[in-house]
Amino acid sequence: MSGHIVSRKVYFAIFLSLMVLTAATVAAAFVNLGALNVLVALTIAVAKATLVALYFMNLRYSERLTWVMVAAGVTWLGLLIGLTLSDILTRSWIAGALG
């Protein structure tokens, strides 16, 4: 509990950025970028989540232990995605190996 008080202006600025990013997501969905569409949507989503965590959840002003917990969460998400990809990305290899 750092007791840091965030000014209302910051909250509004963040809220506005989230709205702009939402609009960007919708706009991007109408442009056909092929596989890049997913990448764009996910990048925007990650940016939004980061803003929410940093400001709305006050992470930016929190103590180190809280950061450790968040880092753990993100790392574990990485494990979930990474090891799942170890399956998905290599599924076709065996077909090739067997000719």
Add this chain to the structure above:
Amino acid sequence: MQTSHAMAEVPGPAPQALDYLNADYGIRSWLFTIDHKRIAILYLLMITIMFVVGGVFAAAVRLELLTPQGDAFEADTYNKLFTMHGIVMIFFFLIPSIPAVLGNFCLPLMIGARDLAFPRINLLSWYVYMVGAVFGTFAIVAGGVDTGWTFYTPYSTTASQTNVIPAVLAGFIVGFSTILTGLNFIVTVHKMRAPGMTWFRMPLFVWAIYATSLIQMLATPVLAITLLLLVLERGLHIGIFDPALGGDPVLFQHMFWFYSHPAVYIMILPSMGVVSEIVTCFSRKQIFGYTFVAFSSLGIAVIGFLVWGHHLFVSGQSAYAGMLFSLLSFLVAIPSAIKVFNWTATLYKGKISWDTPMLYVFGFIGLFTIGGLTGLFLAALGLDVHLTDTYFVVAHFHYIMVGGAIMGYLGGLHYWWPKITGRLYPEFWAKIAAVNIFIGFNLTFFPQFLLGYLGMPRRYHAYPEEFQVLNVLSTGGAPVLGVGYLLPMVYLIWSMRYGPRASANPWRATGLEWTTPSPPTTHNFEEVPVVTQDAYDYPAMEKKVA
């Protein structure tokens, strides 16, 4: 409990020291309590009921398997029986068992705290559990569910005609109660330790519960997401797992097991913590290799997250991922083995006594070792093709979850019973029950290893004639095991009224919980204790006596 008015408010000298049990009476004083000890009792009540319900389903399954023909139940009914057995036992009994009952009761006492960090959240977690239980009960009463406790897609999202959504929501909701409990424990261990209670003076039970809580926090949200996606696909036909809708059914298995393999450690780690407490106390020795045992809990918690793909060896998962997961699965056996070796080394030259908690510990060590080693059989990529989805797997996990986890739970329940209730249980009957459980367990589950190895698949209500002898043995063991579980229910309840009163420290154990009266007062400690010693200083205690 008779209803009378709040005794705590009556002024004047109390005739008898107030403890957390008689500080207040009446149903409201229980349903609105924020005392961690009372909440532990609320959980104890519920998980015992769930254990009985799950046990009834198990009995029905064994009854059907007495004969090769599918005669007792229809195939569909049988599918529902083993599904509901699994859901009730795993989500409503075993996962909350030690953390929510013994952890809730003992953890603050063991670290010298007056309560958990968030007493109200603790009570909330019980209510969330109850809401989950209502959904679960609804799923059962409305006709049951037949997907298996694993809810595999696309069967669960497209084909099954049963109450999948209520059952899945039950798991979803009860998961949040787990998360809340885990969160509470983590914060409590970080923030509420008594002066002098350094991390490396904490009892190993606390380490085990802490590691378990980490898993609960990191894994359970993924279960929630997975189950929610399942509901979205089944309810709204959004294609995520169903290939017909553009989904990938193996993705469901990845996500499900990302939670559920760690969840098996949620079930076993707390039991390992109990074993560390009991094995030191009843051999009157310091634990062998304290730091190894402590860190192996964390090691299990971390590596346990890297092995889930061993459940997908034959699912269509890439062979390369299979190799990786096989290798990683072998690694997770290392921290488990460290624990087993350290406990046996602790026994070495100890002054071993054969009280009931210790009997359960011996049972645990032997049966867990068998369960863990057969896990390695299954983790071997080639062998698993033969063994997967056979009774060998069923035997493997029952050796760990019933032979290991429940033994630890019962050992712990007996060990702390005098503290929880202030009464001693009848030692003679307790020993009979422990031996009874050991024999009944092995009779029930050992034949299943052989059956699986011979090729009998799991989850079928009928089987070829040649498997009958072993199945009769297994079904014969079930009632023996059942009687073994019934006995403690009877004599423990009996002891609450008629058992001799327990002293503060009937086992002459170290640990702060034993410095409080039995049962403790509502606020645990009159004065916050100051800790100056390492855990398990039994040698010093023995010297004092001599």
